Amino acid sequence: MYEGAVQDLIDELGRLPGVGPKSAQRIAFHLLAADPADVRRLVNALVEVKDKVRFCTVCGNVAEADQCRICLDPRRDPSVICVVEESKDVVAVEKTREFRGRYHVLGGAISPIEGVGPDDLRIRELMTRLADGEVTELILATDPNLEGEATATYLARLCKPMGLKVTRLASGLPVGGDLEYADEVTLGRAFEGRRLLDV
Amino acid sequence: MHVAHLSLADFRSYASVEVPLDPGVTAFVGPNGQGKTNLVEAVGYLATLGSHRVANDAPLVRLGAERAYVRGSIVREGRTTLAELEINPGKANRARINRSPVPRPRDILGLLRTVLFAPEDLALVKGDPGERRRFLDELLTARAPRMLGVRQDYERVLKQRNALLRSAAMARRAGGRGASLSTLDVWDSHLAVAGAELTAARLELTGALQPLVDKAYDEVSSGGGPTVLEYRASIGDEPLPADRRLIHDALMAAIERQRPSEIERGVTLVGPHRDDVLLKLGALPAKGYASHGESWSYALALRLASYELLRADGGEPVLVLDDVFAELDARRRERLAELVAPGEQVLVTAAVAEDVPAVLAGARYAVSAGEVRRTV
Ligand SMILES: Nc1ncnc2c1ncn2[C@@H]1O[C@H](COP(=O)(O)OP(=O)(O)OP(=O)(O)O)[C@@H](O)[C@H]1O
Ligand SMILES: [Mg+2]
Ligand SMILES: [Zn+2]
Numbered sequence: 001m002y003e004g005a006v007q008d009l010i011d012e013l014g015r016l017p018g019v020g021p022k023s024a025q026r027i028a029f030h031l032l033a034a035d036p037a038d039v040r041r042l043v044n045a046l047v048e049v050k051d052k053v054r055f056c057t058v059c060g061n062v063a064e065a066d067q068c069r070i071c072l073d074p075r076r077d078p079s080v081i082c083v084v085e086e087s088k089d090v091v092a093v094e095k096t097r098e099f100r101g102r103y104h105v106l107g108g109a110i111s112p113i114e115g116v117g118p119d120d121l122r123i124r125e126l127m128t129r130l131a132d133g134e135v136t137e138l139i140l141a142t143d144p145n146l147e148g149e150a151t152a153t154y155l156a157r158l159c160k161p162m163g164l165k166v167t168r169l170a171s172g173l174p175v176g177g178d179l180e181y182a183d184e185v186t187l188g189r190a191f192e193g194r195r196l197l198d199v
Numbered sequence: 200m201h202v203a204h205l206s207l208a209d210f211r212s213y214a215s216v217e218v219p220l221d222p223g224v225t226a227f228v229g230p231n232g233q234g235k236t237n238l239v240e241a242v243g244y245l246a247t248l249g250s251h252r253v254a255n256d257a258p259l260v261r262l263g264a265e266r267a268y269v270r271g272s273i274v275r276e277g278r279t280t281l282a283e284l285e286i287n288p289g290k291a292n293r294a295r296i297n298r299s300p301v302p303r304p305r306d307i308l309g310l311l312r313t314v315l316f317a318p319e320d321l322a323l324v325k326g327d328p329g330e331r332r333r334f335l336d337e338l339l340t341a342r343a344p345r346m347l348g349v350r351q352d353y354e355r356v357l358k359q360r361n362a363l364l365r366s367a368a369m370a371r372r373a374g375g376r377g378a379s380l381s382t383l384d385v386w387d388s389h390l391a392v393a394g395a396e397l398t399a400a401r402l403e404l405t406g407a408l409q410p411l412v413d414k415a416y417d418e419v420s421s422g423g424g425p426t427v428l429e430y431r432a433s434i435g436d437e438p439l440p441a442d443r444r445l446i447h448d449a450l451m452a453a454i455e456r457q458r459p460s461e462i463e464r465g466v467t468l469v470g471p472h473r474d475d476v477l478l479k480l481g482a483l484p485a486k487g488y489a490s491h492g493e494s495w496s497y498a499l500a501l502r503l504a505s506y507e508l509l510r511a512d513g514g515e516p517v518l519v520l521d522d523v524f525a526e527l528d529a530r531r532r533e534r535l536a537e538l539v540a541p542g543e544q545v546l547v548t549a550a551v552a553e554d555v556p557a558v559l560a561g562a563r564y565a566v567s568a569g570e571v572r573r574t575v
Contacts, residue, residue, distance in 0.1 A: 110382055112363035117379050146355045146389065154385045 006032070058129070060105035060122045062087045070094075070102060077101045082139040083126065083155065085109050085148065093141060098191040101139075104129065109147040110154060118154065126155075130162060137165040139194060144169070167194040200275040200311065200514055201544035202242060209264035210286075211237035218571050222274075224540070224561030226547040227571070235548035235566045239315070239519045241269045242546065245282055246313040246517075247337060248292070248304055248347075257288040273311045275514060282307045308344035312516035314506040316523045316535075320498040324485050328475035335401050335476065338408075338505050342512055346400060353393040353471065360386040360467050368465030380462070387454050394470045395447035398432065402439055402446075405430045405476060411504035419503070419534045420496040426480055433473035495527060499535055506542075518542045524554045532556055 001007055006028060014024035031039055055061070056068035063069070070076055070090070080101030084090055090103050106121040129135065140155055142148035156166045169191065205218040212234045227235045236252070240259075243251050250259060260267045267286040272279050283295040284304060294304040301307065322330045339346040360383075367380050409428050416426045432439050434453035439446060453469040454461075461468050478485040478497060485497050509516045518539050524532050524547075536556035539545050549555050552563075563575035 110385075112359050112366065112382070112386075115366070118381055119379065146352065146359065150359070150382070150385050150389055153388065154382055157385070 055105075059103045060087075060107060060125065061090050061103055075100075078134055080137045080139065081126075081129065081135050082141050084141050085143055085151075089141065089143075093191075096191060099139075101137075106142070106151070109142055109151040111147045121151075123155070123158070127158070130159065130164065135164065137167065139191075140166065140168045165196070167196055169194050200273060201517060202245075202271050202311065203274050203279065204270075204272040205238065205242060206268075206270045207238075207241055208268040209261040210241055210267040210269055211259060211261060212569055213237060214261060214569070216569070216571055218564070220544070220546075221562055222544050224545045224547065224559045225564065226549060226552075226555045226559065226561065227564045227566050228549050228552050228555070229566035231550055233566045234569055234571075235550075236521050238566070238571065239521050239546050239548055242271065242311075242517065242519060243313050243315050244286075245269055245271045245273075245284065245307070246311040247340065248284075248308065249337070251315050251317055251319065251521075255288065256286050256292070259286055260288055271311060275310075280310055282310050305344065305347050308340065308347060312341050312509055312514060313519050314502055314509065314516050315519040315521065316499065316502050317521040318523065318526050320502060320523075321494060321526075323501055324478060324489065324494040324497045328473075331476045331478070332401075332471070332474065334501065335404055336397075338508070339400050339404055341505075341509060341516075342404075343400075346397075349393065349396050349400070353390075353397050356386060356389045356393050357467055357470065357472055360390055361465075364461055364467065365465040367462055371462070387451065390467070390470060391447050391450040391454065394450050395443050397471045398439065398446050398450070398474070399441070399443040401471065401474070402430050402441060407508060408501075408504050411507045412500045415503035415507070415538075416496055416500035418538060419499050419531055420493070421534075423493065423496075424480065426478070426485075426497065426500065429477040429479065431475045431477050433469045433471075492528060492531070495531060499523075499531070503538060506539075515543045518545045520545065520547045522548050522550070524549060524556060533558075 002010065009028045009031070010021075010024045013019055013027050014021055016024075019027070031042075052064055053062055054064070054066075056063040056066075056071055058067050058071045061068040061070065063071075065072075077100050080099075081104050082093060082099055082101055083104045083106060084093065085106050085108055087105055090105065093099055093103075104122070104126050106123065106126075108116050108121055110116055110118060110121070130138070138155070138159060140152040142151045152168055156168075159166055201222045202220050205220060206216065207213045208215045216238075218238065227238060229235055240250055240252060243249075244259070250256075253259070265287075268283065269286070270281065270283045272281050274280075281295075281297050283298075284307065285293040287293070292304045294301050294307045296307060296310070323334055336346070336350055340350070363380070363383060363386060405428050412428060413424055413426045416424050430439065434449055440449065450470065457468045478501075480489050480493060480497065483489075485494060489497065506516060506518065520535075520539065523535070527535065533556060536558045540558045545559065545561075547555055547559060561575075562573065565572050565574050
C-alpha cells in the first residue's frame with residue numbers, strides 16, 4: 001500500500017478494463033514522473049469526454065449532440081437496423097462500407113455470469129424503434145461468441161411476432177472472437193452472406 | 200509418430216533441460232521426486248494441452264518463474280514438426296508451429312498423440328463419474344481436435360445457465376418474485392445443441408471402445424470377462440438414440456421436465472456433465488465389486504483400447520507409462536509390457552531399474568536432481 005493520493009490513483013486506474021494491479025501501479029508512477037502539462041492535457045481530455053460526449057438518444061451510439069451523425073444522416077436507409085453490442089462495433093462495421101442502414105447499440109450482451117440480463121441492455125429502446133413498422137430488416141451483428149449468439153437468439157425470438165426479416169451475420173467470423181477485431185474483408189463478407197435466423 | 204527431442208524451460212522442477220529421444224523404448228529411472236513424471240507430463244501436455252495430474256496450469260510453472268515453455272520435435276511419417284507452447288497460468292497460453300505463432304494454442308492439437316498410463320488410472324474404475332467423463336472427452340479430443348471446441352462451448356453454456364438459475368433461486372429464497380428467467384429458454388436451446396453434440400460423440404466412442412476394451416481385458420488378465428461399457432445418460436434410463444437430433448429433442452424434453460427442480464435448486468440437472476459410463480465385469484459393475492487386480496486390469500484395458508482406437512485412426516500414438524509397473528503384480532506387468540513393447544515410441548518411468556520389465560529394454564536415462572543423463 002502507498003500513501004493516500006498515490007494509492008487512490010492506483011485504485012482508480014485498477015478499475016479500468018484490462019488494467020491489472022501491476023499495470024495500474026506502473027501507470028500511476030509514470031504519471032507522477034510526467035510533465036505537469038501532459039497530465040493536465042489528459043485530465044482535460046477525460047473531463048471533456050464526459051461533458052461533451054453523450055449517447056445518441058435513438059441508437060445508443062456515442063454522439064456529440066442529442067443524436068449521432070448516422071441517425072441524423074438522411075441518406076441512411078431507415079428500414080434496416082444493424083444491432084451491435086458496443087459503439088466500437090459501429091466503427092468496425094462502418095469501415096466495411098457494406099452497410100447503409102442505421103444502428104442500434106445494445107451496450108453489451110446477455111451474460112448471467114456477469115449479471116447482465118435483457119433489462120440491462122438497450123432492448124426496450126430497440127422494441128420502441130421497431131413498433132412503428134418503418135423498419136423491415138434487423139441484422140443481428142452481436143459478437144460471434146456464446147454470449148453474442150445467445151443475445152441474437154433472444155432478440156430473434158422477441159422480434160418473431162413482428163414479422164420482420166431477421167438475419168444474423170454469416171460465419172467466417174472467428175468463433176469466440178470480438179466483432180471489432182475482425183478484419184474489414186472478413187466482416188464485409190459476413191455482411192453479404194448474412195443468414196436468416198432460424199428460431 | 201515419435202518425439203525426437205523434448206526441451207523444457209521453467210517447467211515443474213526444470214529450469215532448463217534438453218532431452219534427445221529415439222523411437223522405441225526409453226526408460227527414465229531415478230529415485231522419488233527427481234523429475235521423471237515431470238518429463239512425461241510435459242510430453243502429455245503437448246498432446247492434450249492438459250496435465251494428467253492437475254486440473255489447472257499454475258503448478259506446471261517452476262516455483263518463482265512466470266511462465267513455462269515446452270517444446271517438442273515431433274516426427275510423423277518422416278516429417279518433423281516443431282511444436283512449442285508457452286504456458287501462462289491465468290492468462291492465454293501461446294503456441295508456435297515450426298516457429299510461426301498460431302492463433303490459438305489448440306491449433307497444435309493433433310500434431311502429437313499420446314496414450315498415458317499412470318497410477319491415477321485406477322480412478323477410472325473406482326472413482327467418480329467425472330473421471331470416466333474426462334477419459335471419454337480426452338479421447339474424443341485426441342481423435343478429433345475440434346471436439347475441444349465442443350467441450351468448451353458446452354462448459355461455457357453450462358456456466359451461464361447455472362449462473363442464471365442460481366441468481367433466480369437466490370432471489371426466490373430472499374422472498375422476491377425471482378430474478379428474470381426470460382432468457383432461460385435461450386440458454387436451454389444452446390445447452391441442448393452443444394449437449395447433444397457432445398453426448399452423440401461420447402456414445403459413438405463408447406460403442407467403438409467396447410470390443411477393444413473386452414479384447415484388451417482378456418489379454419491383460421487372461422479371462423474373467425466379459426467387459427461391457429454402458430453409457431448412462433442423466434436424461435433417463437432408456438437407451439439413448441444414436442442420432443444427434445433425437446438426442447437434442449430428448450435433452451430438451453428432459454430440461455422441461457426438470458425445470459421446477461432446477462429453479463428450486465439453482466443448478467442444471469441434466470446434460471452430459473451429469474452422465475457416466477457404467478463399466479461392467481460379467482454381470483456386475485466393476486466399481487464396488489471388482490477386486491483390486493481386476494480393477495487394474497480394467498483400467499489398463501481402457502488405456503490399451505484407446506491406443507488401438509487411435510492407431511486404427513492412423514498415426515500411431517506415443518505410449519507413456521508413468522510408474523505403472525510398480526503397481527502391478529508380476530503377471531499383469533509382463534502382459535502389459537509385451538503388449539506395449541512393439542509401439543513406435545514407448546516412454547517409461549520407474550523409481551528402480553528392476554521395475555522395468557526385461558522386454559522393454561532400450562534407451563535408459565538416469566534422472567536425478569533436475570539432470571537427465573543417458574546411461575544406456
Ligand atoms: N512448479 C514446480 N516448481 C518447482 N518444483 C516442482 C514444481 N512442481 C513439482 N516440483 C518438484 O518436482 C518433484 C516431483 O517430480 P516428479 O513428480 O517428476 O517426481 P518423480 O521423479 O516422478 O518421482 P516418483 O518416483 O516419486 O514418481 C517434487 O520434488 C516437486 O517438489
Ligand atoms: Mg513419478
Ligand atoms: Zn444514433
